Amino acid sequence: MYKLFYFILIIQVLFTVSCDTTESDKNGTIFTELADASCTECWINVETTGISLAEDLTLYRDNEIVQTATLTESNTVLYDSLLSPSQTYEYKVKIAGTTSKEYFVTTMDTTSHDFSWETFTFGEHSSSVLNDVAIIDENNIWAVGEIYINDSTGSVDPSKYNLAIWDGTRWNIRRVYFTNSHGQSFLAAINSINGFSNTNILLGMDQIILWHENDFMEIELSTSVFNSWINSIWGKNTNDFYIAGNNGNLAHYNGTTWTKIDGGTENNIVSVWGVENQFTGNEEIYYTVPEEEALYRMVNGQYTNNTGWDENRIIRQVWSDKGYSFYAASVGVYTNNLNKGWTRIEAVDEGLFMEIEGNANNDVFIAGLGGRVIHFNGSTWYEYDKFRNSSLFLLSLDYKDNLIVMTGTINGNAVIIKGVRQ
8 A cells, every 4th residue: 555645543453432632732733543444554533632733743763754735634643554464563753852652553453365166047048147246145146137047947047146145154045026116016127235234135126126024115215316327336324325327327315315415427327335424424325427538425414526636547346444445446546545535446447347345454355357257465466367257257346254255147147156264
């Protein structure tokens, strides 16, 4: 990771947030609070009282100066990098003659790249694909799209299946119907899914289907609010979520009513994703518009595409743990620290990546076209070359704890790749 102008300190693996303060004196007080960390970098909030701005700020690591700057705000986020995994460091901050107490922090350890893999394919005629996937737990995984198989006599069955469910032993394929605007029962491909629990799972067609307490039900969605197939679903729960679609369609559901959102574009939105940003203190909603090569951010109903993305290449999705550092799936993999600009990860060869998900800053997966599957363990990027195949299009992934599931298509068949960390 590259350095930015802002600087910071570091934190422990599975850290417990702590803080430290100088003794108040005529020079003022420095209050510090650990914020976020990875294996090789860290962030800390610094708050000052009784210290005027435009004073010199010095960051010490193990009694050596690692950064100097001018204090421009009473609340500042400092950043330090080029650290080693699972190492303990001593830090202090000095501003205008006032020095914080020394404190010790330990970087996160790296995670393992070692996974065992299983691959499953579905389809016997026509063109099958699985567009999205949601891990509820290791014995309950849902993948959605369209699968065409023959009937019991071996003849072509033109009626698609649009859902595959892993029960811990095998994949069971099902048909989920919805009611169209004319009141007719309709079978269609499912584009998107988001699962919150065994009894609360959202499926996206051109309507939202909710799996709730062992039954499917529709959440009524007027075309005046949202008039598109649903490309992406993100939310906290089934009473607070966003949907995104083509022609700029973007909407929010609060458990009772839908709100149509002006997202600033009339082009196709392919992903929507959010984070409780500990850096800004806001819930931030991010959505991508590949044909504009644009990344939008929405905060408190106000959107902007001034997110620093100016790489002149499409962007598919972003991910962040707490909002201090971001990663982007694009033509290559990009990172952004404290919203100060995007930089490509040189350790990863270029290629069109479709989705990125992580457990923490030291455990991130990204997948894309041509069978590109890459894991970041907090220090190194590792590619699983066994999946490289020009016919393998990985369109989606979900990652939870030590389980990753990816979906897409290969040679006209739907494909699921499931990996378990060893």
